Amino acid sequence: MKKRLVLIDEDVLALTELKQRMIASQFLSVIGEAHQIEDVWKVLQTEQPDLILVGSLRQAEIGVLCQQIRFVCPQVTVIATCSAKELHWEPFLRNLQIWVLAKPVQPEQVELLSMQPSPSSYMQSGMGTGAPLVPMQSSPSAFAVAESPVATPAYLAKKEKPKHLITVYGPKGGVGKTFLSRELAVYFRQVPQNGRPLKVLAVDFNLDLGTFATSLNLPRTPNLFTWAQAIDQQIVAMMQREGIDSETAGPQEWQDYATSLRLGADEVEPFIVVHEQSGLHILTSPREIRQSFEIKDYHLYVMLETLKQSDYDVILIDTAPDTSDATIQALFFSQRVVLVGTPVVDAIENIQRLLKLLREAEYPEERIQVCINRLQRKEMFTLEEIRAYFQLHPGKTIFSIPDDDEVKRSINAGMPIMLGQQRSAARDAIEKLAKSIVTMEDETAAKKTAKPKEKARSSMWSWLRR
Ligand SMILES: Nc1ncnc2c1ncn2[C@@H]1O[C@H](COP(=O)(O)OP(=O)(O)O)[C@@H](O)[C@H]1O
Ligand SMILES: [Mg+2]
Structure with a gap:
């Protein structure tokens, strides 16, 4: 069965092109997309994808957006697609067990990553025996909290001071x-x-x-x-x-x-x-x-x-x-x-x-x-x-x-x-x-x-x- 993929990016043209090139994919089918932050939570809730490709949105930093998505959809594979200006998020994203691809993204890269386990964190490397740094929500109702952007957990929505x-x-x-x-x-x-x-x-x-x-x-x-x-x-x-x-x-x-x-x-x-x-x-x-x-x-x-x-x-x-x-x-x-x-x-x-x-x-x-x-x-x-x-x-x-x-x-x-x-x-x-x-x-x-x-x-x- 093909994995269900949602695309997020404000660059509609680039998404359309990627979608076109994915039509032939044996492994993935694009089932939804979002071009602005309001649509992200809606599409994730209605489509319940297996895989999310997160790109740039004007209203959100890619790292923060990925962190929120990881929280709301802990069981979904997340791939961040970063422009050169966003690549400084890479260590942060990897630590959240999120894949990072540099733009422009090739369909084959996404296919390949969709078949891999999440990128290594210390847990997967067998370094620790305790809780993962970003424990997975065990609640199967995780989607229930994602009814609207306002439903983003308050502690995440809060603007963090640089630390x-x-x-x-x-x-x-x-x-x-x-x-x-x-x-x-x-x-x-x-x-x-x-x-x-x-x-x-x-x-x-x-x-x-x-x-x-x-x-x-x-x-x-x-x-x-x-x-x-x-x-x-x-x-x-x-x-x-x-x-x-x-x-x-x-x-x-x-x-x-x-x-x-x-x-x-x-x-x-x-x-x-x-x-x-x-x-x-x-x-x-x-x-x-x-x-x-x-x-x-x-x-x-x-x-x-x-x-x-x-x-x-x-x-x-x-x-x-x-x-x-x-x-x-x-x-x-x-x-x-x-x-x-x-x-x-x-x-x-x-x-x-x-x-x-x-x-x-x-x-x-x-x-x-x-x-x-x-x-x-x-x-x-x-x-x-x-x-x-x-x-x-x-x-x-x-x-x-x-x-x-x-x-x-x-x-x-x-x-x-x-x-x-x-x-x-x-x-x-x-x-x-x-x-x-x-x-x-x-x-x-x-x-x-x-x-x-x-x-x-x-x-x-x-x-x-x-
Ligand atoms: N630069 C230094 N010069 C001289 N003595 C030092 C220096 N740094 C540490 N010490 C000595 O080493 C001891 C142990 O330092 P500490 O900071 O408690 O080590 P740790 O926390 O790594 O166990 C200190 O009590 C101090 O006497
Ligand atoms: Mg000490």
């Missing part, structure tokens, strides 16, 4: 992840945007042995565990409303309810600890190790989805040196990953293994910044040797931060070096790394050209680059 989601990761303990997370977070906090400081949140995803709060002399209550408990209360309430006994509900049911739970953007607030000197907000790891065992994948999923919708301009996640689901979810949640190691053979070996895993999962390498911390004047390995070992692109910078006694003092005193008066080589190096993270963002923003709201943002980033 910077950064994970600091290193597959070895003691290499400086927490130190770097703290300094980067404080640094971003100090950069004003349109005359106001950025809203910055640091999240301690080292659930069992995190020390982020300690590194700022802060209490560890409330924390991620108290938030997880509050999430469970909401899920129980949802189950009760539907007559389900939460005591006997299985893990799959909890997972399903968590997937459909939509927290408001401000629901993170009660679980935040504030660092008064810098104004940094922190979601700390639990006080006790056994509480960390109670934080499940579905909690992490709900938390990250809520954070994505929150008001924070920058969200920085500190992680554990492991490949737990918390860590993997953080990596796939982020637009930038700072991969930290020290110039010792075991740290370097583990970074190499991690890079291999990410490459196998087709993780976009341009998101990764490699940073070698605690560099001493004489090292066994030069940065160039390390680059060659990691097989990094020759154009990619490896960042380094010198070993500095001041760092140890600043950790013990709970006082970020970014808040001190003194300049030091370590501080300068961290600022350089911070600027590289936001400069890359600036390039992405520049590609999106000529949108007034983007201009305000790029002026901030150009301020940063001075």
Whole structure:
């Protein structure tokens, strides 16, 4: 049986041509099309296609539109067809398990993709054992919510502020992840945007042995565990409303309810600890190790989805040196990953293994910044040797931060070096790394050209680059 295909694009001529060329297809039949956003939801609801080819619509960014379609029609294969100007969405789309084709599209390409499973995400690469980053709606009535464009879930319809989601990761303990997370977070906090400081949140995803709060002399209550408990209360309430006994509900049911739970953007607030000197907000790891065992994948999923919708301009996640689901979810949640190691053979070996895993999962390498911390004047390995070992692109910078006694003092005193008066080589190096993270963002923003709201943002980033 032929697969049922819906075409979406405002370019009517191009669609007509593609349709003509598809008539002969043995595998696909075009059953509907939409040239404007209003028609998209109607055609998806009435035609219930197997496959959707999403192109450009004036009223919607292709990435946002695909995300909405993926949400409303989770079981349908989505192929995004991007113009050169839209190709910067590719990593984002791939992460949503959406195929991406560059325009002009050939019928054979669509036929070929219609026979493939979705593009690899970390789940399909066997990297995680928990919930996929974008869990599939299990509800068969998903189409019921798509009655009109207004029925688009409110949390998706909301205009999202540009956000910077950064994970600091290193597959070895003691290499400086927490130190770097703290300094980067404080640094971003100090950069004003349109005359106001950025809203910055640091999240301690080292659930069992995190020390982020300690590194700022802060209490560890409330924390991620108290938030997880509050999430469970909401899920129980949802189950009760539907007559389900939460005591006997299985893990799959909890997972399903968590997937459909939509927290408001401000629901993170009660679980935040504030660092008064810098104004940094922190979601700390639990006080006790056994509480960390109670934080499940579905909690992490709900938390990250809520954070994505929150008001924070920058969200920085500190992680554990492991490949737990918390860590993997953080990596796939982020637009930038700072991969930290020290110039010792075991740290370097583990970074190499991690890079291999990410490459196998087709993780976009341009998101990764490699940073070698605690560099001493004489090292066994030069940065160039390390680059060659990691097989990094020759154009990619490896960042380094010198070993500095001041760092140890600043950790013990709970006082970020970014808040001190003194300049030091370590501080300068961290600022350089911070600027590289936001400069890359600036390039992405520049590609999106000529949108007034983007201009305000790029002026901030150009301020940063001075
Ligand atoms: N650049 C540096 N110079 C000197 N000591 C450092 C530096 N970076 C980290 N350290 C030391 O390493 C210790 C471990 O750092 P931490 O950030 O807790 O590592 P991780 O989070 O990766 O386990 C810190 O307490 C600090 O004493
Ligand atoms: Mg740490």
